[in-house]
Amino acid sequence: MPRIDRFAGPIAALALLLVSGMMMARPxxxxxxxxxxxxxxxxxxxxxxxxxxxxxxxxxxxxxxxxxxxxxxxxxxxxxxxxxxxxxxxxxxxxxxxxxxxxxxxxxxxxxxxxxxxxxxxxxxxxxxxxxxxxxxxxxxxxxxxxxxxxxxxxxxxxxxxxxxxxxxxxxxxxxxxxxxxxxxxxxxxxxxxxxxxxxxxxxxxxPNNPNMRDYGRNPYRSYDTSRPFLYDGQLPEGIEPMERVVIVPRGDEEPLIVTMQTVSEAGTWQADGLDFVWTAGRASALDTTRIAEGRDVGTVLVTREGSDVPYDVTFAFVAHAFHPGVTIVGQ
Incomplete structure (x- = not known):
């Protein structure tokens, strides 16, 4: 049985049980x-x-x-x-x-x-x-x-x-x-x-305001980003793994632009709709190994328009699909 830190918080504790393959009742x-x-x-x-x-x-x-x-x-x-x-x-x-x-x-x-x-x-x-x-x-x-x-x-x-x-x-x-x-x-x-x-x-x-309040640096969601969505009762996207990372860029009243992280990383630089995406290696996943610093390299994506930063997010495919079900994910 995995060790669940008593300071992990209920959601983190439940997530840890999930990714360890243990059975539990849904809230x-x-x-x-x-x-x-x-x-x-x-x-x-x-x-x-x-x-x-x-x-x-x-x-x-x-x-x-x-x-x-x-x-x-x-x-x-x-x-x-x-x-x-x-x-x-x-x-x-x-x-x-x-x-x-x-x-x-x-x-x-x-x-x-x-x-x-x-x-x-x-x-x-x-x-x-x-x-x-x-x-x-x-x-x-x-x-x-x-x-x-x-x-x-x-x-x-x-x-x-x-x-x-x-x-x-x-x-x-x-x-x-x-x-x-x-x-x-x-x-x-x-x-x-x-x-x-x-x-x-x-x-x-x-x-931290109080360094002893939590075990800062530990990931209580170990292996989550290679597992399955937790506490999710919606539909999963077709043609793409639900936990695949995607980059989502809001576009005002238009539908957002959503592209897989893999598409950008393989290209190095990628352009669409006047947006410039640049991928670089060297950023660890916070949801992989027990210690965040040891997480696998998932890289960084920077999104700009005419040289200026724009709001964007890096999330999972199931999340993008849940909130924008009609939008095609580029690269899926």
């Missing part, structure tokens, strides 16, 4: 009555999704705690990260910061202010999705936490101002007062620590 579908009994003040009369599709992932609200007062160190002299470790690199108005997945795996949301802009840096391990959003909506700055709920295996966030529930993958408010609102994406790079530190020698890197 029951939640419902508004149960949610209200949990203390939610969310307006469940307003929603844009089928509430029966929302599952309890195990932990309660904020059971996976967001980081609301992030602490940083400067890049020079920081020696906790291996060169190949994955980070979310974010630069706004000259303020460059790296958010290591070794920390995001355990907290999933960082509420921060970068270059004067309030942002939410997010990561859903079950979807390998790491979008960054502006936290200001209609002039109000929101602060986000985790609900402990999932839809299509994806983290559902909530804002602490209205207790509206937000889909992490899309940034859309799906249940509550602000249903229908959308968070604005901010360009960010899922890259290696070596790449970020070389590009931003005067930048800063997120460090």
């Amino acid at each position: 029951a579908h939640a419902d508004p009555i149960r949610w209200s009994m949990e203390g939610w003040k969310t307006d469940f009369e307003k929603s844009s999704v089928d509430l029966a599709r929302i599952l309890s992932g195990g932990p309660p609200r904020d059971g996976i705690p967001s980081i609301d007062n992030p602490v940083f160190e400067f890049v020079p002299g920081h020696d906790d990260l291996a060169p190949q470790e994955p980070v979310v690199g974010l630069t706004i108005d000259g303020d460059a910061r790296a958010y290591p997945l070794r920390i995001l795996t355990w907290h999933e949301i960082v509420n921060d202010v970068v270059g004067g802009m309030p942002v939410a840096v997010t990561y859903c391990p079950l979807c390998n999705s790491a979008p960054v959003f502006e936290r200001t909506v209609d002039g109000r700055v929101l602060e986000f936490g985790t609900t402990g709920k999932l839809k299509d295996s994806n983290l559902i966030m909530y804002d602490r101002q209205t207790e509206t529930w937000w889909q992490q993958f899309t940034g859309e408010a799906i249940v509550g007062e602000m249903t229908g609102a959308e968070l604005t994406l901010v360009p960010a790079r899922l890259q290696s620590w070596a790449e970020f530190s070389e590009e931003n020698p005067n930048g800063r890197v997120l460090v």
Whole structure:
């Protein structure tokens, strides 16, 4: 039987059991009555999704705690990260910061202010999705936490101002007062620590508020990205493995562009619809081996338009299909 760290968190523990091939019961579908009994003040009369599709992932609200007062160190002299470790690199108005997945795996949301802009840096391990959003909506700055709920295996966030529930993958408010609102994406790079530190020698890197709170650097989802989707009750895409990595680029009111990571890596550079994709080796998977630093090399993709970064995400094929079922994945 695999060892499950008592600090791993319920979702991580369940995922570890899954990828180890052990049998388990699925969590029951939640419902508004149960949610209200949990203390939610969310307006469940307003929603844009089928509430029966929302599952309890195990932990309660904020059971996976967001980081609301992030602490940083400067890049020079920081020696906790291996060169190949994955980070979310974010630069706004000259303020460059790296958010290591070794920390995001355990907290999933960082509420921060970068270059004067309030942002939410997010990561859903079950979807390998790491979008960054502006936290200001209609002039109000929101602060986000985790609900402990999932839809299509994806983290559902909530804002602490209205207790509206937000889909992490899309940034859309799906249940509550602000249903229908959308968070604005901010360009960010899922890259290696070596790449970020070389590009931003005067930048800063997120460090744990309490280094003893979690076993930072350990991957509680060992072998997940070579297994099967977890807590997913939707259809799987045809003609492609569900856990194959894909690059997805939103295009406003148009359907997003979705291309397999393999297509880009084999080409080295790839162009479509005025977008330039560049792949480089040297970034470890955060969902492979027990220690993130030892994960297999899955590489980095950078997406730009006319030399400027654009918002994009690197996720799994099943996730792209779940949220964009009518869009063809290039290269599948």
